[in-house]
Amino acid sequence: MAKEKKTFDLKEYPFPTEEIPRLNIDNPETEKRIAAGLPVVITDSGLVRSALHWDLDYLQGNIGDGKFTVYKSKNKKFQYFDDKKVDTFKDFEKPMEHLDLTFPEFVKKLKTAKPGKDKVYLQQALNEGVGKRIVADFLGFNWSWVTEQQKKNKFGALTSNLLLIGMEGNVTPAHYDEQENFFAQIRGYKRFILFHPDQFKCMYPYPTYHPCDRQSQVDFDNPDYKRFPKFKDVKGYETVVGPGDVLFLPMYWWHQVESLPDHGHTISVTFWYKAGPIGNVVYPLSPQQKVSMMRNLEKMIHQALNNTDEIPEFMQNMVLGRYTDPPA
Numbered sequence: 001m002a003k004e005k006k007t008f009d010l011k012e013y014p015f016p017t018e019e020i021p022r023l024n025i026d027n028p029e030t031e032k033r034i035a036a037g038l039p040v041v042i043t044d045s046g047l048v049r050s051a052l053h054w055d056l057d058y059l060q061g062n063i064g065d066g067k068f069t070v071y072k073s074k075n076k077k078f079q080y081f082d083d084k085k086v087d088t089f090k091d092f093e094k095p096m097e098h099l100d101l102t103f104p105e106f107v108k109k110l111k112t113a114k115p116g117k118d119k120v121y122l123q124q125a126l127n128e129g130v131g132k133r134i135v136a137d138f139l140g141f142n143w144s145w146v147t148e149q150q151k152k153n154k155f156g157a158l159t160s161n162l163l164l165i166g167m168e169g170n171v172t173p174a175h176y177d178e179q180e181n182f183f184a185q186i187r188g189y190k191r192f193i194l195f196h197p198d199q200f201k202c203m204y205p206y207p208t209y210h211p212c213d214r215q216s217q218v219d220f221d222n223p224d225y226k227r228f229p230k231f232k233d234v235k236g237y238e239t240v241v242g243p244g245d246v247l248f249l250p251m252y253w254w255h256q257v258e259s260l261p262d263h264g265h266t267i268s269v270t271f272w273y274k275a276g277p278i279g280n281v282v283y284p285l286s287p288q289q290k291v292s293m294m295r296n297l298e299k300m301i302h303q304a305l306n307n308t309d310e311i312p313e314f315m316q317n318m319v320l321g322r323y324t325d326p327p328a
């Protein structure tokens, strides 16, 4: 983002948010926040300095002629779903369509899309298929800094660098990931709305066996407070990242990501790291550890019952009137 504070005309949501701090890479608070597992927008890291010249023409000329994962959405929302869980979940309607396109095919769709019509979003891991110049740009990332952060904070292995190319107005609805993430913005502006892992009860994620596992069921544009009453209490954090900014997005933090309307397409690259070793367990458990434990218990119950139809009643019998305030 520009040095001076840019102001954006942002859509309003029915919950309060605080600003995520923006700190220079040399500010000692930056590393303190990363070590504490708190989000921070890091400026002047140079993490993707060597890619700041990327645009659609350059990428088209150099990214290679393979196929790229592109999602198509009818309603600007790109809600992730797990293809492997689709068949086990009857009546599931895919929230977006998965296409495999060459880069020029994607660019054509992006450039000819009409307002209010289908939108596209390229989401492809950077891999060996790319041309020499992109390899050189990739090698020019500030690996020394990001690898030092990985070591200092005992993150596990780097799993992938996902290249994201979105149209203005695209929305990735609220979800959490099970990896640490340095999210680097290259072109355009993205608004991030984050929620601490302790807001789990307000976010109502789909069951773990559902294809939309880890995604909130709440529609931020039209929250159903009857089904999701605690969403009324949710408190968030937000920021807008622009070219050169890096957001540290800690594991299990909820995030909704919006390519700002009227600011052109967006280009970003993620640096996803596996969780580090667990270490000594300290009580009380953190909200992150509790989310992880709930996931494991849910998965165990699913496996043991071996029938998704039986899960809701089983869970309710275990909890309602026993662990809920009367009247249940």
Ligand SMILES: O=C(O)CCC(=O)C(=O)O
Residues within 6 Å of the ligand: 164, 171, 172, 177, 181, 183, 190, 255, 257, 258, 268, 270
């Ligand atoms: O940029 C986006 O649209 C989504 C990014 C995201 O969810 C992530 O990096 O974890």
Ligand SMILES: [Fe+2]
Residues within 6 Å of the ligand: 175, 176, 177, 255
């Ligand atoms: Fe994510």
